[in-house]
Every structure is written in structure tokens, then in C-alpha cells.
Amino acid sequence: MDGNFEDLEAQFKQKPGGSGGAKARKPGSRTSKVARKQAIVNSQQIRVQEAGAKLERDLVHFPFIKGNLETNLKPIETYKTWLLASLSHQPPTSETDKDLTFEPTHSSGPGGQNVNKVQSAIIARHTITGLFVKAEESRDQPQNKVAATTRLHEKLSQHIEDAKVYLSDRPTLESKGEKIMELLSGILAKN
Numbered sequence: 001m002d003g004n005f006e007d008l009e010a011q012f013k014q015k016p017g018g019s020g021g022a023k024a025r026k027p028g029s030r031t032s033k034v035a036r037k038q039a040i041v042n043s044q045q046i047r048v049q050e051a052g053a054k055l056e057r058d059l060v061h062f063p064f065i066k067g068n069l070e071t072n073l074k075p076i077e078t079y080k081t082w083l084l085a086s087l088s089h090q091p092p093t094s095e096t097d098k099d100l101t102f103e104p105t106h107s108s109g110p111g112g113q114n115v116n117k118v119q120s121a122i123i124a125r126h127t128i129t130g131l132f133v134k135a136e137e138s139r140d141q142p143q144n145k146v147a148a149t150t151r152l153h154e155k156l157s158q159h160i161e162d163a164k165v166y167l168s169d170r171p172t173l174e175s176k177g178e179k180i181m182e183l184l185s186g187i188l189a190k191n
Helices: 002-013 030-061 070-088 093-097 113-117 141-166 173-190
Strands: 100-105 121-126 132-135
Touching (some): 030 141, 030 173, 070 141, 100 141, 121 141, 141 173
Antiparallel strands (some): 100 121, 121 132
């Protein structure tokens, strides 16, 4: 029994990479650098895929969602032009505001008869993307309009950031436009 214990103890005391075992890689070795580069590439690909999925979810209410590609070329081209312009610079609020529509609606939740008879809630919609938000916190329609506009601008900014990540693997504007068309065609094919 003592012999077995000594053999085990000797095995634990052996240096890594000793007899018969594979050699341990040094932290700066070529193989670890290659593995690190591959891990970075893989994480970038995952980020691009996640951003594409977010864009698809955002575009559920896109204006062309029903129909085929040929009948919807104008809204598709409008979206592509808007997105490519937004990627190069963050659109000023005044530029974006011309593409917003506001629809008054009834609020939901507590509020008594006021909820039923006064349309104080606002739905703000971006006509190019179809993104929308509803604001109903206040009983005052102008305050809800300001809140809806602010939230919609935040949503549009996030949409643009997701698009930047999604298109980060494409070097030219032309190739980015092609990738946008692929995304929109895929959304149409699913519906």
C-alpha cells in the first residue's frame, strides 16, 4: 500500500509536460495568439448576428411588410437611403421629425371617465421604419407628444447603432446597401 501512495505522490509532483504528456503552451505562444484572434472573430460574428436579429424585430412594422419585393421598392429604397445617411452622421432632430406622425388615442388604465372620453395618449410613429411608441403618462396631450417624441428618438438611435454593428463587416457603402437589401428581402420572404 505504501508503494501505491508514493507512486501517486510522485505523479502529482511531476512537472507539466513531463514524460508522455502534452507540453503546456506558453501564454505568448503562436497557438494562443491564433486562438485569441479566432475568439475575437467569433465574438464579432455573434455581435453581427445579434444586431441583425434586433433589426428584424424592429422592422416588424415596416411599411412594406405585406406584399412582394417588386411592389415595395420605393419604401425599401427610402429606408436604405435613410439608414445609410444615418450611419454616416446622426440625423438632427429636425430632420427626423419630418418623418414622424402622431396619432391621438385613448389612454389605458385608471383615470375614470377621462380615460374613455379624452384622447390624451399619443402614438408616435417613424414612417420610414415603422417604429412606434405610445406615451400616456400625462393627462395632457402635448406633454405626451413630447415624451413620445423623445422615446422614439431614443429607439431610432438604438436602431442606427444596431445597424452599425450589423453592417460593420462591410467596408463600402455599396456593400452595406446590398446587405440591407438582403435583410429586407429575408423579412419579406418570411411574411
